Amino acid sequence: MRQMIENWRHVFKLDPDRDIGEEELRAVCQSGTDAILVGGSTGVTYENTSLLLSRIQDYGVPCALEVSDLTAVVPGFDAYMIPMVLNTPDPAWIIGHHRRGVERYGDFIPWELLLAEGYIVLNENSAVARLTGADTGLSADEAAACAHVADKLMALPIVYLEYSGSFGDVETMKTVRDAVSHARLFYGGGVAGPDQAQLAASLADTVVVGNIVYSDIERALSTVEAVKQTELFKE
Ligand SMILES: CC(C)=CCC/C(C)=C/CC/C(C)=C/CC/C(C)=C/CC/C(C)=C/CC/C(C)=C/CC/C(C)=C/COP(=O)(O)OP(=O)(O)O
Numbered sequence: 001m002r003q004m005i006e007n008w009r010h011v012f013k014l015d016p017d018r019d020i021g022e023e024e025l026r027a028v029c030q031s032g033t034d035a036i037l038v039g040g041s042t043g044v045t046y047e048n049t050s051l052l053l054s055r056i057q058d059y060g061v062p063c064a065l066e067v068s069d070l071t072a073v074v075p076g077f078d079a080y081m082i083p084m085v086l087n088t089p090d091p092a093w094i095i096g097h098h099r100r101g102v103e104r105y106g107d108f109i110p111w112e113l114l115l116a117e118g119y120i121v122l123n124e125n126s127a128v129a130r131l132t133g134a135d136t137g138l139s140a141d142e143a144a145a146c147a148h149v150a151d152k153l154m155a156l157p158i159v160y161l162e163y164s165g166s167f168g169d170v171e172t173m174k175t176v177r178d179a180v181s182h183a184r185l186f187y188g189g190g191v192a193g194p195d196q197a198q199l200a201a202s203l204a205d206t207v208v209v210g211n212i213v214y215s216d217i218e219r220a221l222s223t224v225e226a227v228k229q230t231e232l233f234k235e
């Protein structure tokens with residue numbers, strides 16, 4: 001699975017709890033993006049997830065489920081991304097739901113399809129921050145310490161810098177980037193056009209674009225080329 005994400009530069013995140021028309025879905029799936037990540041922090045059900053998967057499958061683009069609710073684990077995805085929120089004091093979002101997931105699915109878990117994501121949640125006004133009680137007031141160095149833990153102590157394949165809903169603090173993005181040497185660094189949050197897409201792509205291995213799909217599809221589509229044309233800046 002690590003190999004699968006190695007060449008992901010641009011990813012669209014689609015929320016099963018939000019409506020998307022067929023024309024817009026086709027445009028997203030045929031945009032040249034590297035993958036579709038299906039996920040949201042609230043309102044995700046087995047029904048809305050399997051419906052969205054079946055629609056995406058018509059287009060043949062790689063499609064992964066980002067598991068956020070144990071009742072909405074749908075078979076048939078190419079991969080299963082498992083978030084672990086590293087900056088919450090609540091162990092439920094680090095290991096609690098995960099342990100229950102393993103207890104529940106046991107021998108049926110296709111481990112080779114699972115990828116753990118070390119999330120650092122930094123926008124206090126996001127649904128995911130509220131849900132998980134994340135400590136969003138971290139300094140750049142504190143966020144980088146979380147990234148070191150994920151990257152080196154836990155050896156997670158993905159460090160996910162999450163600003164869902166607003167563009168991140170560039171100093172923090174740079175400091176976190178410098179802390180990650182083994183994992184793939186995902187960045188998501190407030191990428192709403194080519195300029196932000198380029199900046200994010202210069203600082204992260206993979207850029208995730210979500211909300212703008214639902215408010216301005218043309219600007220969302222413009223992020224694909226912008227990311228693809230940008231080189232990652234690493235010192
Ligand atoms: C046979 C078969 C297919 C078996 C499947 C095997 C499998 C995958 C088993 C599961 C095993 C397992 C370990 C499960 C873990 C379950 C779980 C619920 C873990 C907790 C995950 C977690 C920390 C969730 C918190 C929320 C979160 C980080 C969600 C990620 C997505 C995200 C951040 C979306 C953005 O949210 P959005 O709603 O868009 O926010 P805005 O409103 O701000 O835009």
Ligand SMILES: O=P(O)(O)OC[C@@H](O)CO
Binds near residue numbers: 162163210211
């Ligand atoms: O929705 P936006 O703000 O683009 O963020 C993308 C993604 O990181 C959300 O989990």
Ligand SMILES: [Mg+2]
Binds near residue numbers: 040210
């Ligand atoms: Mg969203």
